[in-house]
Amino acid sequence: MASGQFLTPIFVFLLCLVSTTASPSVIQISRENTVSGYSNLRIDDDLYCESWRLSVETNDAGYWSTIPARCLQFVEDYMTGERYPYDSEFVARDSLAFAKTVEMAGDGRDSWIFDIDETLLSNLPYYEAHGFGSESFDESSFDSWVDLAEAPALPASLSLYKDLKQLGFTLFLLTGRGEYQRNVTEKNLLYAEFTGWERLILRGPSDQGKPAIVYKSEKRTELQDEGYRIHGSSGDQWSDLLGFAIARRSFKLPNPMYYIA
Numbered sequence: 001m002a003s004g005q006f007l008t009p010i011f012v013f014l015l016c017l018v019s020t021t022a023s024p025s026v027i028q029i030s031r032e033n034t035v036s037g038y039s040n041l042r043i044d045d046d047l048y049c050e051s052w053r054l055s056v057e058t059n060d061a062g063y064w065s066t067i068p069a070r071c072l073q074f075v076e077d078y079m080t081g082e083r084y085p086y087d088s089e090f091v092a093r094d095s096l097a098f099a100k101t102v103e104m105a106g107d108g109r110d111s112w113i114f115d116i117d118e119t120l121l122s123n124l125p126y127y128e129a130h131g132f133g134s135e136s137f138d139e140s141s142f143d144s145w146v147d148l149a150e151a152p153a154l155p156a157s158l159s160l161y162k163d164l165k166q167l168g169f170t171l172f173l174l175t176g177r178g179e180y181q182r183n184v185t186e187k188n189l190l191y192a193e194f195t196g197w198e199r200l201i202l203r204g205p206s207d208q209g210k211p212a213i214v215y216k217s218e219k220r221t222e223l224q225d226e227g228y229r230i231h232g233s234s235g236d237q238w239s240d241l242l243g244f245a246i247a248r249r250s251f252k253l254p255n256p257m258y259y260i261a
Contacts, residue, residue: 049074053256059238064259067133075132075256079124085155087254092156095234095251096163102231104168111198111228112164113220113247115235116175116185118255120161120194121151133257146177149184153192157234157253165196170228173200174219174240176212176260212260217243 049071055061067075078084104110114120126145127133145151164171177185179202186200207215216239220230224245233240233247237260241250 045070046074053078056256056259057252057254061259063261066136067256069134071256072132072134075134078256079127079132084254088154088156091234091251091253092160095160095232095249098249098251099164099167099169099232102167102169105229106168108170109228110168111170111172111223111230112232113172113174113223113230113234114157114161115237115240116173116177116189117151118154118236118257119234119240119253120154120157120173121188121192122154123151125151127257137258143181146181146188147184149188149191151188151192153194154253158193160234161194164232169231171197172223172228173197174216175200175202176215178203178208179205212237212239213243216240217245220245220247 049068052061052068052071053074056064099112102110117123123142123145126142130138130141161171173189175185182200182202185202189195189197189200201219203210203215207218210218220233221244223230230245230247231249233250234253235241235250236253236255238252239260241247241252
């Protein structure tokens with residue numbers, strides 16, 4: 001009996017020591033284990049790239065600047081094939097299913113927030129010409145593309161947008177584009193058949209240099225301070241959705257081409 005009483009504390013101590021030692025390797029991702037750190041894994045490219053995409057979409061990868069070189073064909077196939085629109089349709093279906101559960105007050109304050117790029121509008125024609133995210137982002141060439149105001153709608157998002165309007169949601173468009181792009185952005189949205197939004201919010205002079213997650217959180221706070229209830233939020237970046245003053249439900253669209261903090 002005395003021997004058992006002595007061994008039990010030792011066993012508990014050792015168990016705690018093992019758990020404490022092992023836990024960080026399970027729940028933390030070091031800088032060596034970011035996207036680029038896995039580039040030498042000896043597995044089939046398709047299998048590797050599918051796992052990489054999962055890591056990106058779940059935000060486990062953290063910050064990354066370009067897609068892995070070995071995944072160029074994978075990302076191209078994903079973005080131009082059936083998977084991308086099908087995945088986007090799934091997100092739209094889940095969004096609408098939630099929206100239909102919202103009890104609307106009928107005062108115009110029940111709202112939904114949409115990001116624009118890769119959420120409402122697709123810049124795939126631009127990224128097809130720039131390596132599907134394998135090239136470093138060039139703001140000048142992207143701005144030239146934006147100025148054309150020819151980005152097509154994401155079909156699933158356009159359908160969701162129209163359904164939410166029909167349900168009575170007040171729609172806000174919150175984008176990282178600058179105020180100087182307001183006219184071409186409005187033109188492109190109308191070209192893509194998005195109409196009837198309550199407000200298009202772009203970065204003003206005081207918003208320049210702020211991380212997207214801070215800028216968008218601040219703008220959501222302003223809407224809440226005006227009395228709007230943010231039930232849903234749709235975006236292709238985690239920085240569209242996280243932070244503070246977040247929506248009751250947030251819906252992440254797929255985007256393996258780039259990351260915005």
